[in-house]
Amino acid sequence: MNITPDIPLHPNSVIFNQEAIESLINELTQKILADLETLDSLVIIGILRKGVPLAKRIAQRIKEITSVSVPIGAVSNILFRDDLKYPKGNIYLQGTTLIPFPVDGKTVLLVDDVLSAGRTTRAAIDEILQRGRPAKILLACLIDRGGREVPIQPNYCGWRPTVEAIPKNLWVSVKFKEIEGVDEVVLVEREQPSYDTTLLSKEITREESTINYDDLARVLYEPLNEWKHKDLIGLQYLTPSEIYIILNMTPHFLRFYTSPGVLKKLYLLSGKVVVHWFHEPSTRTYVSFDLAAKRLGADTISLSSSSSSEKKGETLHDTLSNLEAMKTDITIVRHRCSGVPQLLASKHSSHIINAGDGQHEHPTQGLLDLYTMIHHIRKLRNDPNADLKDVNVTIIGDIAHSRVARSNIWGLLHTGAKITLCGPITLLPKSFEQLGVKVTTSLKEALSNADIIYALRIQLERQAKGLFPSLREYIKLYRIDKESIKFAPKHAVVMHPGPINRDIELATEIADSERSLILTQVTHGVAVRMAVMHILANSNLKIQR
Amino acid sequence: MNLVIKNGWVIDPKTNLSKKADIAIVNGRVVEISDTLTTSSDEVCIDAKGFIVAPGFVDIHVHFREPGDESKETIASGARAAAHGGVTSVVTMPNTRPPIDNAGMVELIVRRANDLKGIHIYPAGCATKGREGKELTEMADLKSAGAVAITDDGNDIESSSILRRVLEYSSMIGLIYLAHCEDKSLSDGGVMNRGFYSDILGLPGIPKEAEETRIERNIQLAKLTNAPIHIQHVSTARSVSIIREAKKQGIRVTAETCPHYWMLTDKLLTSYDTNLKVNPPIRGEEDTLAIIEGIKDGTIDCIATDHAPHTITEKDVPFQEAPFGIIGLETLLACIVTGLIKPGHISVEEAVKLITISPASIIKANAGTISKGANADITIFSLDEEWVVTEDTFRSMSRNSPFIGKTLSGKVKCTICCGRVVYCDKDFTLPENTPTVPSFLT
Numbered sequence: 001m002n003i004t005p006d007i008p009l010h011p012n013s014v015i016f017n018q019e020a021i022e023s024l025i026n027e028l029t030q031k032i033l034a035d036l037e038t039l040d041s042l043v044i045i046g047i048l049r050k051g052v053p054l055a056k057r058i059a060q061r062i063k064e065i066t067s068v069s070v071p072i073g074a075v076s077n078i079l080f081r082d083d084l085k086y087p088k089g090n091i092y093l094q095g096t097t098l099i100p101f102p103v104d105g106k107t108v109l110l111v112d113d114v115l116s117a118g119r120t121t122r123a124a125i126d127e128i129l130q131r132g133r134p135a136k137i138l139l140a141c142l143i144d145r146g147g148r149e150v151p152i153q154p155n156y157c158g159w160r161p162t163v164e165a166i167p168k169n170l171w172v173s174v175k176f177k178e179i180e181g182v183d184e185v186v187l188v189e190r191e192q193p194s195y196d197t198t199l200l201s202k203e204i205t206r207e208e209s210t211i212n213y214d215d216l217a218r219v220l221y222e223p224l225n226e227w228k229h230k231d232l233i234g235l236q237y238l239t240p241s242e243i244y245i246i247l248n249m250t251p252h253f254l255r256f257y258t259s260p261g262v263l264k265k266l267y268l269l270s271g272k273v274v275v276h277w278f279h280e281p282s283t284r285t286y287v288s289f290d291l292a293a294k295r296l297g298a299d300t301i302s303l304s305s306s307s308s309s310e311k312k313g314e315t316l317h318d319t320l321s322n323l324e325a326m327k328t329d330i331t332i333v334r335h336r337c338s339g340v341p342q343l344l345a346s347k348h349s350s351h352i353i354n355a356g357d358g359q360h361e362h363p364t365q366g367l368l369d370l371y372t373m374i375h376h377i378r379k380l381r382n383d384p385n386a387d388l389k390d391v392n393v394t395i396i397g398d399i400a401h402s403r404v405a406r407s408n409i410w411g412l413l414h415t416g417a418k419i420t421l422c423g424p425i426t427l428l429p430k431s432f433e434q435l436g437v438k439v440t441t442s443l444k445e446a447l448s449n450a451d452i453i454y455a456l457r458i459q460l461e462r463q464a465k466g467l468f469p470s471l472r473e474y475i476k477l478y479r480i481d482k483e484s485i486k487f488a489p490k491h492a493v494v495m496h497p498g499p500i501n502r503d504i505e506l507a508t509e510i511a512d513s514e515r516s517l518i519l520t521q522v523t524h525g526v527a528v529r530m531a532v533m534h535i536l537a538n539s540n541l542k543i544q545r
Numbered sequence: 546m547n548l549v550i551k552n553g554w555v556i557d558p559k560t561n562l563s564k565k566a567d568i569a570i571v572n573g574r575v576v577e578i579s580d581t582l583t584t585s586s587d588e589v590c591i592d593a594k595g596f597i598v599a600p601g602f603v604d605i606h607v608h609f610r611e612p613g614d615e616s617k618e619t620i621a622s623g624a625r626a627a628a629h630g631g632v633t634s635v636v637t638m639p640n641t642r643p644p645i646d647n648a649g650m651v652e653l654i655v656r657r658a659n660d661l662k663g664i665h666i667y668p669a670g671c672a673t674k675g676r677e678g679k680e681l682t683e684m685a686d687l688k689s690a691g692a693v694a695i696t697d698d699g700n701d702i703e704s705s706s707i708l709r710r711v712l713e714y715s716s717m718i719g720l721i722y723l724a725h726c727e728d729k730s731l732s733d734g735g736v737m738n739r740g741f742y743s744d745i746l747g748l749p750g751i752p753k754e755a756e757e758t759r760i761e762r763n764i765q766l767a768k769l770t771n772a773p774i775h776i777q778h779v780s781t782a783r784s785v786s787i788i789r790e791a792k793k794q795g796i797r798v799t800a801e802t803c804p805h806y807w808m809l810t811d812k813l814l815t816s817y818d819t820n821l822k823v824n825p826p827i828r829g830e831e832d833t834l835a836i837i838e839g840i841k842d843g844t845i846d847c848i849a850t851d852h853a854p855h856t857i858t859e860k861d862v863p864f865q866e867a868p869f870g871i872i873g874l875e876t877l878l879a880c881i882v883t884g885l886i887k888p889g890h891i892s893v894e895e896a897v898k899l900i901t902i903s904p905a906s907i908i909k910a911n912a913g914t915i916s917k918g919a920n921a922d923i924t925i926f927s928l929d930e931e932w933v934v935t936e937d938t939f940r941s942m943s944r945n946s947p948f949i950g951k952t953l954s955g956k957v958k959c960t961i962c963c964g965r966v967v968y969c970d971k972d973f974t975l976p977e978n979t980p981t982v983p984s985f986l987t
Contacts, residue, residue, distance in 0.1 A: 236745070335863065338748050342864045358748070358865065360746060360747035431745075
């Protein structure tokens, strides 16, 4: 088809009106139908965002002509953009991929409005290929504007002007009724398109899926400008706004990680090496970190202290220097001694993430607990903007020896919660009162206004050290069970960092009840750790590595 | 060759001298001190204009690690570090490997020290065999071999009855017992001062009471035995008041503190810097103030460094696993000037006394004075010069100083021991033919 608009090509020229667009789409559809022997394996996938309405219209035409309903999907180029590592200006997410069918063996008709450099198409193809192996992928576009930067050619094209026809400074903008309320193709001054992102998410939410899409690139990359740390040592060392950078990013990772029908991987750490270096046994933290790293596309290595050369007398510094000589990027370290992450961070270039140091901090546990608490409070109050300000959190157990307690205390202080610490006096450092924390040995008092009850694991070796007389007595005084929980308000929920000593600090009937958020904490842990690793590894730190 | 030190401000606490004067030295001894000395051509004349000229400093608490841990420090390297710090007499602690618990070991230290011909090294011997707190050492033998004191430093003597016998017996022999006061069952694996900072850092704390209860007990045993006792490294406010009270009662107690107990507080440990790990631990703000009070009112008799070298490798480990101890000889003067003299807590004369005649008299050493006939042990120092402590500062083999990176006032310009120069600052010029100990000047 050779439509040559007989109007001058200058800014704001309307080169196609509604009628012309209809006719372009009709011609495209005819070409496609003429070309395909069968429609049995055909699926149409629109490239977000304008490719989606176009895909729908083509599908509609096909149905009108052949009565065949062709499945439609939407694909985002965001995960495979080639400029994510070099963000210039804003990268807008125009919705995320939703392909509600397997692509294996299918003939995929990839549809976009305007084809120019070809980079978007390339990224969309990669996203589709992540999901399977289509029999073939065909490309249809309404307008091929020329100016290819990668070797991509459309199989079907509505209109292809000569290269000289449209001045380089002009942008071909396709508008659709479904989005802009009008069907037309206009030439506009070339500039970054500005989208109303709230409108976008609403529209796509309604049309494509129930997932609340956000502007992913913005939420994942913009906050990194505010991030100043090479390492995550403890929540004590973060500001409230830094904590919120992590917490605000968490739901986006959580969505990828938990939503059915959505790609589970985000290649934000591809090519990076994450080392798990656990000098103390760990199951849940290790698995959670490992899953998070793998979901982000990193390669992971695990060293345990029993297999590591520390046993052969190598110093911590030497072990890490050797690992880093193999070009590892993130070191996740757990050690029985407080302060080890700091010791390593000061001398080594990889990003150190503290996975628990002695009795000092366990920052990712603290973060996942904070996220779980905020999430819970928002649901409880039915207020998406609620925070932890003035929420009463009671932490019960061996405060003195608990790194989880310390990270929670710092995190909760930063978020404005009211903290009560409770346990036998031999396990309860009074000096925390200096931080504005309430310290009490009375469980009844500690629970009386608790919104959230956080039970800590009681370590059995403490009793051997004579810090309390017996587990029996501990249970009698401090166990959270169906009797003691009556001291707490009805809405109070129970959390625990795991692993639980069932029926010691927490009675089974409570741990498994609807009031328990314990497994939710674990789910959130992966997303929080994804956020932490992404933030550390992808921040453009002024500190040179 | 005769030596004259001219134009300096001479301070001698023994004779209460503090004035501009010249000092004449012949054959390693002070022969004359007067306002102006005329010099002849065969005398070497050191110009000390603008500087303080004080007796060589006396540090009665150092660890030179030889024998056993020569990678941390040797008698030779420790002596050079001392000279660099203006210290011309040291008492070495006997917790070497093996410990100095017999006359043969004391003789070894004495011979090595004599071979150096640098500074005066006075060994302390163990109070009990193997520092185990069980059997008394042969103290008469230790003394005749050259020991000036006995101590199990690093350990308290757990058994009160053994300590009682140690005090009685050492008093008979005429050796002072230097008491490390610590109830280890209360320290219980602690690695820093117990308090707010140990709680937030998650490091096991050492309660102040671990020191205080043992100072109390050890002083009571001194009272029981009417023996003198010297309390080492006093670090807490209550320790100071216990000693103050004991002195009032006439108990024969003396006490030392160390620079880190007024210069530093446990808040700094938030860095987990193992160069802040020392026993007794660095305490809180209120303790540093009480230590300064104790220095001002004479409760604390002298300042020692507890110079305790450890290699970089040994210290570059998790805080809990690092050894206790920091070096101090080479920052001693600067800590006193910066922390005590400049803020106006004590005068320069009082300061000099705390590191010369006072500690010398505790061990009954013939040192710490520039009076006529005394050994010509002299330290020339600047009161005002500021300098930055760096890793390159040290002549010690170790670098475990908490003051690295700090700017301090007060700098040793020249150290003379027995009439021979053992240290000279790079911008301090010595005339030709100045008698020196060459091995100390390189």
